[in-house]
Amino acid sequence: MADAARASGQAETRDPVASRDDELAVNMEHITKSFGNVCANRDVSLQLRQGEILALLGENGSGKTSLVNMLSGIYFPDHGEIYVHGKKVTIKSPKDAFDLGIGMIHQHFKLVDVLSAAENIILGQPGSLSLSRKALNAEVRQLAQQYGFEIDPAKKVYDMSVSEKQTVEIIKVLYRGANILILDEPTAVLTPHETEKLFIVLKNMKADGKAIIIITHKLQEVLSVSDRVEVLRKGEFVAMVDTEKTTKDQLTEMMVGRPVSLKIDRPKMERGQEKLQVVGLTCLNADGIKVLDDVSFSSYGGEILGVAGIAGSGQKELCETIAGLYPAIGGAVLFGGEFEGTPVKESVLGLKPDEISRKGISMAFVPEDRLGMGLVAAMDITDNMMLRSYKDNGGMFVDRKKPKELADKMIDELEIHATGPNAIVGRLSGGNVQKVLLGREIAQNPSVLIVAYPVRGLDINSSYKIYDLLNWQKQQGVAVIFIGEDLDVLMEISDRLMVLCGGRVSGIVDPKEVTKEDIGLMMVQVAENEESSL
């Protein structure tokens, strides 16, 4: 703790680098790295002190990951120098990084499923021929206790939750003697509760003198866990500030380059007609395990229904089943329509997407995998515009006239940065790709609009543009279903919030009346019940 106090005390001064070399765990100076014509980092410096948690903050594409990848030996810088504990080093490979005590916990875990936690931890380490699992487990348990992890060393990885897997990754790095830890977006896959536990562990490690870099774009987390923040924008260094002396708004401004209002609108609307009713929907995955279990809910016009849940709780299957892309073994999906003035419900379960639209039901679906499902990356905007409507005209030839007009209109109205309707979609930036996709779906005047992770990977500007579009659709009386991952956003924009857990609905709540912690609990609640009943 003394270290941390000292660290924050001296954070004001910007250039004590040379004189305090010995206290710096890592010093990266004037790092430049480019990939082809794309410059990922330009003249970026980073100083990490011992016994501190440094948050590396920036939007997607600001060069955070590529910067630390040069520290962990995955990339090699084009220019610039790296010092570890005051000594100039050359990090050629992840092994070099390990030898220097640098360990990285990647976003995507690199564990062997069929091995136990302890076995994964010693994987690749030199050892004798015989292996005492008992001694090993004891050693791992001791290491875990030291920092406050909860782990069962004998548990197989395939039985673990995402958070447990992450714990294994961290212990693996500690076991190898790392004293400089880099965590790449560690909270992206965690529930709020798990995030809190992780932060406690990180603080314990800090107290033990470890130096930690945590990459994130969530401001709340930056403020709650870090000692200092380094902000990057478009590959360049923007600022290095003390966490205590900064605010959310200030950090956002540094990230984006100008002041941004972080408030998301929730326009008040009278709840409209029931547009979509899902009853007892049940689906299996390829292994015959239930990925959706008795899911029932309704979605109304003029309302945004948020869907929260840990990644892989059945969100993908839910959207795809409603859209006619995933088979269900039971339940019903009913669309609210009208027959000669009388409201009627029409069942669409088991119909293919084109059959649904031939029934005159206008359902828009923005899938999670934009370029792998919603769009064709190699085609231009015009050809992507007609993806869902090319069959509408008669004859065997495609009509590109109307799609081209639509593309022109959309480029104009949604401010899509592209050379024109014949710009290849795969070459657009993430935000523009999403605008093309969402724009096309909105253009068909849907009665129900399903969007899955619509702002994933988008910068703040584009994200807010997307929120605006969704709110605009809501005000048009569309029933919007928003599957999201950022609880803060979901709670701000949704009129009602459905929480999924392990393929089941653990509750549908009014986000104005619950706390984030409540939702976090609901995200794991059903699973816990299930475990206890087993």
Add this chain to the structure above:
Amino acid sequence: MSQKTRARKEPLLRMVKRDDISPRRAWLYRGIAFILALVTGGLLLLALGHNPVFVYRDMVIGAWGSPTVIRETIKLAVPLLITAIALALAFKMKFWNIGGEGQILAGAIAAGYFGFFTAQYFPKPILISLMMLAGMLAGGLYGLIPAIFKAKWKTNETLFTLMLNYIALAFVKYLMNGPWKASGSSFPKMPMIGSDARLTQVLGVHWGWILALVIVVVAWLYFNKTKHGYEIAIVGESEDTARYAGINVKRVIMRTMFLSGALCGLVGMLQFAGADFTITEGTAGGVGFTAITVAWLAMMNPFGMLVVAVFIAMLERGANTIQTIYKIPGAAADLLIGIILFFMLGCEFFIRYRLVIRGKEPKDVSPKTDQEPDVVEPVPVVVDPTGILPEPDIIAGKEPGNA
């Protein structure tokens, strides 16, 4: 770890994907590749003791020097061209049909049945039509088999179509040795068809060449202007997207492979009734494989395939000529073709990628494109969350203003 080791880290050569290349530059590279190929081939010819200039000259004369050889060249180009278009249909869908040989033979056999056994019953136009239909149907069905298996059980079409080639070949051998063996011949061979079953010649070549030109235009329209062509392109890009768009993926795979096989079957019929007048083990003659090269070199563009098919036909004719004039062994002539194709295919790599030599990367990373770099925010930036080398053209956005 001394400071010197730092420089050793970066690989001597590395590939960098090009953002874009102007067509003129691309053709310049192709031109250079062609010249390099001629030079390399020239070294081979020198080693064999010939003057490369004369040999090359005689190759060209051998392919284009007289009406007779021109006709022979065209005759070689026709099957290559139609087969290439047939394969491109499948390739655009990322269905790797390397069973052109088998489908050609299947078409030839079906056409052969009518040509050998029913010539006396039908007037010529009907007979020829029957042979064509039979050939296309047989080829189509032969192409449909792997498509059904792929659509239903996700079998590997590469192995499947390849193996079907050998089955077709074995079947031809069986027919040659048994049921269809020419009466009175001591060799295992089939009889020649009568003139009633032979294709009429137009300008000295069977009319298949006109048909081939028509197919080029139709194929271009089919690829670029029809719903079918659009569907093929989407299925080729991503099956998930295709399903999302409401495309019946299985039907598209089967329909397209039937068409692909049918065109190959047509080639078999044309070879049988227009060029060989009989069926042998050599009826397909490697066309099903060479056409793969044609389709790829032309980047699936039917008009490009027309050019490439004629070019390769010319090389083959020319190689024949120099064998007889210079007594160059057949293998060496084939090697010459191989060298030229190798360079032409190889240069496509350099059109798509550029090589960076260690230390030669421009110091300042201002993009070397024709675009004006944005002054305030100079470069589109990429971060790769997975830690794998990014594909700039997918991830990197064209920044506002300089797009």
